[in-house]
Amino acid sequence: MARNLLKNPSGEELLEFWKLMEGGDGWKVEDIPGDSGHDIKLNGVTKYFATSFQLCLKSQLIDLLAEGYSAEQLDSQPVVAVEDWYSGRKDCGSVYQITVHLLDENKEVIARFQPLQKTLDPEKSPWTQVIHTFSHYGRGLRFVSFEHGGKDNKPWKGWYGVRVTGSSVKLFHPLKDPLGSDGPTVKEEGL
Template sequence: MWKVEEMPGDFGHDFYNDGVTKYFVTSFELCIKRQVVDLLAEGYSSDQLDAQPVVTVEDWYSGRTDCGCTYQMTASLLDENHEVIQEFKPEPVTLDPECDDCSWKKVHHSFSDYGPGLRFVCFEHGGQDTRFWDGWYGVRVTGSSVSIEV
């Protein structure tokens, strides 16, 4: 289960951009959010997408200074049948306030040279706290984006 909180939140860190005032926070259970972006519905043509434009995904995550957390993220380029063309899935990250600063970290990846057929982008991220405390003590995420250079 997710919750939206105000920046910087209890035991939190300021974000680099003052315009970002909220973030999603996870619970003690694994919380995953997934969004599939239909690129044709967003106004891109099949010809534009088949030209293999650079697709960039970005996400920001942080932890609390009083409770550890895990973060994971997957971004996938999908064809018209929702089959994966190319995927970015970094190793999950564990933040421990006893040895990490738990401040906001950026995940950034650009897809290129993936072949024709791109029609959707699937973006998934989430995590949980490592102490299984009741409430919202897990990873915080904000600033997620998908951009396409045509």
């Protein structure tokens, strides 16, 4: 099974390993279901990160060579699988955003995943999964930049913004299907 390259993906170690941009009252780690009121059933996940009334972002830069991958492995264009979970609170609307970049040795962007910001209705904001896979992005991958966060959509003091947890970045070997096409199929054990 592929390993998660993000450290502290669900707040088990509070805010350790994350580079923070803290608007409003900053980031807070809460136990699930906490103030969001939404339960989530993810294996081993018991906490989430909560945002405040101004934009809160947190990021990690993953150095793939330092993580033990060789340049040859990375130049074979492994599939990069990204996962994230977000929810709002039942009493306040919020905004969620995520940006993931694949970077070369000079930290120049090779590929980007940056969907539009998602505005969450407090009456319809259960835990929602985001999944994206990168493939066929060319040679030269050396770093992955992962950033996500958001805010509430009212200027309420405290932590009424979006909640995030269960984040992951994993690398998998690409495979060819029996017909020889280069589909997004991946080996189960990862890299």
